[in-house]
Amino acid sequence: MKSTKIYQVLDSLSVYELNRFGKFVQSPYFNQNQGLIRLFEQLIPFLKSKDQSDLDKTMVWTQIFGEETYDDARFRKLSSELLRLYEQFLAQEIYDNNPLHQANNLIEGISKKKIVKLYNSVVSSVNRLSERQLEKPASYFFYQYQLEKSQYNLTSEFEKQFKKKVKFGDLNIEETAKNLDIFYLGEKLKLFCMLLSWQDVTNISGTLLFMDEIIMHVEKFDYSQYPPVAIYYQIYKSYVEPDREEHFFKLKELINMYIHLFPVEEAKDIFGSAHNFCIRRINIGQNEFVRQNFDLYKEAIEKGILFYN
Structure with a gap:
């Protein structure tokens, strides 16, 4: 039983997450299959205690279905249904947090x-x-x-x-259009920065549609109050004008102002772009950027971004 996908997935959860999933399984709105509830109830003591002893499928079957003859196909179907229910739970958790x-x-x-x-x-x-x-x-x-x-x-x-x-x-037509514009500009700049970062370490080539026009537009108007546009434009500048240190210091300033507004994984990548600039400067002998790099690590730790699990 412990080799099954559903057991291994549930075994990776914390006790808190198991408790939440247990409530989800028992909710008649999400699940009306009593067999799934009983299956989860049989697994939960082993999952919470991290019991290393073997868990026999036939024993679990007996606890669920009593004296009915063990049916492997039916048991595997029940396990698959519990796994699908867990997938629904994951999606619901994301929804609840958005x-x-x-x-x-x-x-x-x-x-x-x-x-x-x-x-x-x-x-x-x-x-x-x-x-x-x-x-x-x-x-x-x-x-x-x-x-x-x-x-x-x-x-x-x-x-x-x-x-x-x-x-x-x-x-609210103008507000609607503005939000769409900010999304497009920020996401396009982000993707372009990803491309530039790969081009910095590999031989891949290519570009993205309308990037010249987007850069010209962003430079013409003030987008400093929109974090994704401001930060990714500055990262872009650090790639295309690597000798100009003011791009790094402006990026560092924007990180200090806005990094808390980004999801942790994206914040890590933003810090990574700043680290890369420092490393490039250190590699050509500008040792003053050792301190700048250290300060970035310190800030990332203080903001709970580095070593986030």
Whole structure:
């Protein structure tokens, strides 16, 4: 039994995660198969205690189905269903930790059902959920774009039903477009920086569509208040103008200002770009960047980004 995929997956979870999954398994909204509940109940003592003794499938079967003759195909099917339930649990955990997803789905649901009487309360709930989103990478602006678009649809429905004229500003079209633009610019710059980083260590070639136009646009307008655009533009500059130290110090300043707004894995990559600049300078004899590199490591540790498990 311990060699099965479901056991090995569950064995990697903490006690806290096992408890949460247990509640998920027992929820009739997500699971109405009593066999899955009983299977999980048989596994949980071994999982929590990290018992090294063997766990025989026929013994587990007997605990679930009593005196019924062991059916390996049926048991494997039950194990597969528990694994699928765990996959649903993982997706639900991600959803529960993403207020913008919740906000967007809420307003989309109200709009589809045309429940315009809930318009004011839903808009308030959506704004509250949106404010709970602490991280603001490029994807944040895409979710905001979706949210604004759904709110536009709901506002249009509200206007139709109650025959009210809505001001252009209330239609949030400009805000919708702005969020889409910030997502596009930030994500495109991020991808371009990834390409440049690979080109820095390999012989791969290539470019991305519209990059010249994007760079010209970002240099023409002020995007310093938008973290993904500001940071990835500065990383880009550190790659294409490696001799200009001011790009590093500007990047370091932006990291200090904005790094807490990025997911940990993305924050690691951003720090990595700054580290790479330091290493390149150290390799050509500029030993003052040893201290700069040390400071970056120190900041990453203090912010809980380095050594994050």
